[in-house]
Amino acid sequence: MKNCPHCSQILIFIEIGGRERLACENRHCDFVHWDNPKPVTATLIPLDGGLVLVERKFEPFVGDWCLPGGFIEAHESPEESARREVFEETGLEVEIKQLVGASAPGRGINVIILFYLATPVGGLLAPGDDASDARAFRQEALPPNICFDLHRKMVREFFGNPNMSLAAS
Ligand SMILES: [Zn+2]
Structure with a gap:
């Protein structure tokens, strides 16, 4: 500017x-x-004993995996935005259970990430238009290339905390 x-x-x-x-x-x-920072959502969805991740189709980090999410639209509540992004990227309809984190990545990335825990209530897991793939990964089979430090940290916390899966069920 x-x-x-x-x-x-x-x-x-x-x-x-x-x-x-x-x-x-x-x-x-x-x-x-x-x-001011722009708010974005990222959503944790336990499924089949694992966690749903999407393979990125667009820059940055094309081909890496991350939690489904994205920018909140004008006049959209954070929960609505999280549900919409999850549906657009994974085909899953989810119910938001709770906010499990809110952080700023720093290092020139001017966003605030709101992390939600959600449970699937409908739809079928399949990549949407802006994802190359969408899958549920068990902890032992997580891809090595999960992008965004805060997403990686949240994925680790999820698998380190059985209460999160319970809270979503
Ligand atoms: Zn002026």
């Missing part, structure tokens, strides 16, 4: 509220690029 979306003047760094922020150089325009 180089120019103000309101008046097209150049954006410059100004200290506002104790942080350097990109703001409009035009004194008659009050635009500030707050650069």
